[in-house]
Amino acid sequence: MARYDIVIIGGAIVGSSIAYYLREEGFAGxxxxxxxxxQFTHSATTLSAASIRQQFSIPENIRLSQFTLGLFRRLKQEFxxxxxxxxxxxxxxxxxxDDGLPVLKANHDAQTAEGADILLEDAAALSRRFSWLSPEGIVAGAWGRTGEGWFDAHALLMLFRKALRTRSIDFITASASGIARDGNRVAGVTLNNGERLEAGIVINAAGPNAGKVSAMAGIALPVEPRKRNIFVFEANDRFADMPLVVDPSGIWWRPEGSVYIVGGAEIEEGEAAADPTDFDPDWPLFEETIWPVLxxxxxxxxxxxxxxxxxGHYDYNTLDQNAVIGPHPEVTNFLFANGFSGHGLQQAPAVGKALAELIxxxxxxxxxxSAFGYERIAANRAFRELNVI
Incomplete structure (x- = not known):
C-alpha cells in the first residue's frame, strides 16, 4: 500500500494544473x-472547443479566465x-x-468593471464591422476585441504534463473505484487494479465523472456528464476577421484553419446525464437545427x-452551471475542482493556482x-452563471 500526501483523481487539464501549481507554490510532499x-482519447479537455473568453456574467468567472489569459501571455516564460x-x-x-439585450448589457457592465476589453455595439454598427453578418432579429452584440479566442487544448495539456515529469509527480494509470472514510476525513483511494493509496488529502478533479467520485466518499455533488456535439463544415468563403460567434439560439461557430466548427444545438432543459460510453455524434442536429441558423x-x-x-462530455453542474472549488466543509481533506459546465479548460490554470495556494x-x-465553495451546494443555493455557452 502506497501513501501519498495528496492524491488527485483526474489527470487532464484540471488535475495537471493543480499538481503543477502545488509544486510552484513550494509543496514538497x-x-x-x-x-x-x-492518451486523453475521451477527455473533456481534448474534446472541447478549446476557447477562452472574459464574457461571463459574474466577476469571479471573469477573474478565473483572466488568470489563464495572463498565463497565455507569458507562456514561453513559464514553459x-x-x-x-x-x-x-x-x-x-x-x-x-431585444429580449436578451438587458442581460447582455448587464454582463457587459460586469466585464468592463473587471477590465475586460469588450465592445458593445448595436446591430447597424456590427453590420458595418463584420460585412458577412446578417443582423436579422439582432439588436446588439458584445465583441471581445482582445483577450478572447481559441487555442490548441492538447498542446496546453501537454505543456503541463511535460512540466510535471520534472517535478516528482507519480503518474498512475487507473480509475478510482472507492474512497475510504475515517469519520470526517477521507483516508485513502482504492483503484480499479486493486491497489490502495493512503492519502492525506484527496482532490476530485474527475471531470464528467466527478459526481460518482464524490459519491464514493459519501458526498453528494450535483455534477454529471453531458454530451456535446461539434461539427466541422466547409464553406466557399473565408472570413479572416470572424470571431467565435454566439447566436441568440445558443448555437456558436468559429473558423478552424481552412474549415469551420459549430456546436451548441443541444437543448439543456430536461436533458439527462450522458451515457458515459456514448461518443457518437448526433448528426440530425446539424441538418435540422444548426444549418438553418447558420x-x-x-x-x-x-x-x-x-x-x-x-x-465529448463535460462536467455539468445541475445546480447552477458553475464550478465547485475548495474543501468540503466537514470532510475537510476532500477537495473539489469540478462542475465547470464547459468552462473547465479555460479556468483550470486559475483553479490549480487557487487550490495550491489554499493547501x-x-x-x-x-x-x-471562495464564492465557488461547496457550502452553496450543501445549502442548495445557486450561484448562477448566466452566460453559459
Whole structure:
C-alpha cells in the first residue's frame, strides 16, 4: 500500500494544473496523479472547443479566465521558448435579440468593471464591422476585441504534463473505484487494479465523472456528464476577421484553419446525464437545427458541407452551471475542482493556482475562489452563471 500526501483523481487539464501549481507554490510532499485515460482519447479537455473568453456574467468567472489569459501571455516564460498553443485572439461575438439585450448589457457592465476589453455595439454598427453578418432579429452584440479566442487544448495539456515529469509527480494509470472514510476525513483511494493509496488529502478533479467520485466518499455533488456535439463544415468563403460567434439560439461557430466548427444545438432543459460510453455524434442536429441558423445569420453559409464531427462530455453542474472549488466543509481533506459546465479548460490554470495556494498557504491569494465553495451546494443555493455557452 502506497501513501501519498495528496492524491488527485483526474489527470487532464484540471488535475495537471493543480499538481503543477502545488509544486510552484513550494509543496514538497508526495503527489499522485491518477488518470484512467492517459492518451486523453475521451477527455473533456481534448474534446472541447478549446476557447477562452472574459464574457461571463459574474466577476469571479471573469477573474478565473483572466488568470489563464495572463498565463497565455507569458507562456514561453513559464514553459520554455518552444511553448506554443496556437492562440487565435479573434474574440467572441455574443449576439442578442431585444429580449436578451438587458442581460447582455448587464454582463457587459460586469466585464468592463473587471477590465475586460469588450465592445458593445448595436446591430447597424456590427453590420458595418463584420460585412458577412446578417443582423436579422439582432439588436446588439458584445465583441471581445482582445483577450478572447481559441487555442490548441492538447498542446496546453501537454505543456503541463511535460512540466510535471520534472517535478516528482507519480503518474498512475487507473480509475478510482472507492474512497475510504475515517469519520470526517477521507483516508485513502482504492483503484480499479486493486491497489490502495493512503492519502492525506484527496482532490476530485474527475471531470464528467466527478459526481460518482464524490459519491464514493459519501458526498453528494450535483455534477454529471453531458454530451456535446461539434461539427466541422466547409464553406466557399473565408472570413479572416470572424470571431467565435454566439447566436441568440445558443448555437456558436468559429473558423478552424481552412474549415469551420459549430456546436451548441443541444437543448439543456430536461436533458439527462450522458451515457458515459456514448461518443457518437448526433448528426440530425446539424441538418435540422444548426444549418438553418447558420444560413440566416451568415448568408454565405447557405451553401456549406459538413465533413466530420465529434462528441465529448463535460462536467455539468445541475445546480447552477458553475464550478465547485475548495474543501468540503466537514470532510475537510476532500477537495473539489469540478462542475465547470464547459468552462473547465479555460479556468483550470486559475483553479490549480487557487487550490495550491489554499493547501500550501492556508488561503486564496492570487484568485479568490471562495464564492465557488461547496457550502452553496450543501445549502442548495445557486450561484448562477448566466452566460453559459
Amino acid at each position: 508526495s503527489i499522485a496523479l491518477v488518470e484512467r485515460d492517459p 520554455g521558448a518552444d511553448a506554443d498553443i496556437t492562440f487565435h485572439e479573434n474574440g467572441y461575438l455574443i449576439l442578442a435579440t 444560413a440566416t445569420r451568415i448568408p454565405a453559409f447557405e451553401a456549406i458541407k459538413a465533413t466530420r464531427a465529434w462528441a 500550501v498557504h492556508g488561503g486564496y491569494r492570487t484568485v479568490d475562489a
